Amino acid sequence: MIERAHWFDRLTYGALIVGAILVCMPIYYAVIVASMPDGSESDAVYLLPGGHLFENLANAWNKEGLGRQLFNSGVMAVGVTVGKIAISLLSAFAITYFRFRFRMTAFWLIFITLMLPVEVRIVPTFEVAANALAPFQAIIDLLAIERVAGWLAGHEVDINLEWSLLDSYTGLILPLIASATATFLFRQFFLTVPEELCEAAKIDGAGPMRFFFRILLPMSTTSMAALAVILFIFGWNQYLWPLLITTEPEMTTVVIGVARTLPTEDADAQWNLTMATAILATLPPVAVVLLLQRWFVKGLVDAEK
């Protein structure tokens, strides 16, 4: 739409500027606070930088464990991103291209999980993560296999399966990996791929997996990149799940690290350090966005069919 009216231009610019200020203000203020010297008033409002930004950043960086936390967050975010994309590509491929019994059931099951984010299912998820073999243990208990084994062996048998995912990368990543949203996105994309392409591949002699890897995957790169940006930020920003599943300091993520720098009752507030840590924690997602932004826009607009 081309609108020539002058007042309309001004209105849109006005709205943009107000919006930009609203979005940028907290970030600006974080930078300002991060540049304040140690021991500044915590409830004073500053508008101009205090000149200690790099000093504070260096302090935050040198604080024990920050590097490790950033690394943990990185592993978790990348793991969640890669895992989610891989799983949802495959499941979207299955529900779009294969006709099998209970296909629609599978489809709706995936759909329903949209309504169950981690926060809702956190207790059962934690229980499974604490012992990933618990369901098998339940089956063993139910079938009284211990007693059967005991009768066979002639003495008492105790079967205890245990595989804890606590304080591990697997535990951090795996429970977050299923994604209905991404599955839907890829399904929608696959539906726009003309059926003849699949048939041409069949005649060319490509089996299903070859069709998937050689034709569908290369065609989905833009949507994968767009999704990767969103999912990386999602993985990076996870708070509740890492908080629950990690107890050891060397397994915590940086978001929790930031939270731990918040003042407690018996310690002095060091807002400048907190903000400096927060800034450092923001940099990797910003880098990912900047790096992939061209793909991101292309994937969302998707002019290329």
Next chain:
Amino acid sequence: MADVEIRNVYKSYGDTQVIHGVSVFIRDGEFVVIVGPSGCGKSTLLRMIAGLEAITSGDIAIDGRVVNEVEPKDRDIAMVFQNYALYPHMTVAQNMSFGLRLRRLSKREVADRLRRAAEILQLSELMDRKPRQLSGGQRQRVAMGRAIVRDPAAFLFDEPLSNLDAKLRVQMRLEIKKLHRELGATSIYVTHDQVEAMTMADRLIVMNAGIAEQVGAPLDIYECPASAYVAGFIGSPAMNFLACEVTGDGRAVHLNGSGELALNGNGATAGGGVATAGIRPEHIAVCGGEDADLHVTATMVEPLGADTLVHGALAHDGAAAGPELTIRLPGIVRIQAGEQLPLRIDRDRIHLFDAERGTRIN
């Protein structure tokens, strides 16, 4: 190179039967066109030959081998799709060689075949382009190149020209025909365009509602259509149909309001009763008043230059009231709408069809 045999093939989707028993033998090297309106089952038939649709009953044999249970890739066929179905992320060369590479042909062999196909189709300059950088005609050529490099026993074409503009369509039509002459491969070509069908086919299969109504050389079908349906489908503008009465000996007919027209040498097989007479627009001429079989009131005149189409309604006692008639007059004829024309019908070329079943009866 191979022959293709379709033996009593049926196709159903659930309870709906869409192909009701088709049998055709396609000779080695023949160019066969399957023509029919949309929904007649022609594409389904082709896709069954390709192996993209299961055969409900009957057999399809390629080169004497029944292929009902054979995967598409092992049927030794190549298919050209209506929307070309090129892989968008691959270059022209990659598109054309994809199937060969999957077949693990040697690099040298692949390069050889690519070069040959590119020369035949004049694609050599475009081998590194992506499909989206090509025009419609070029994409069409790439799709054919992908078929040619396979060196298949049979080429299958599924309305390959219907996405092109009119001028390009004529050009590609000639190219495909030329290509067929060069390669001599068995080709099965599906189209709804009767001009394509008439010009390209060695043999035509006219399909209607899931059956093959008539199989034969294009001109044979044109001159001697087996049913009113085929007669109406092949030929443009379409054949005129008029109710008529056949005389007792079957040698002459009374058209709607005409005198007795002797059927010179192509009388009806059975005399007497009502039938449908089919007369092609070009077999009607304007004549002097006393020779007239019929009179028509012109309602619309379409001057095409090479010939003039006159649409009119049969006139009874000077009033235009009867059924519509189309007449094709050679050259430029100046006729005004509303004019009444005395017409004479070429008696050697009247087609008679059973009034109910539509089958030919002369």
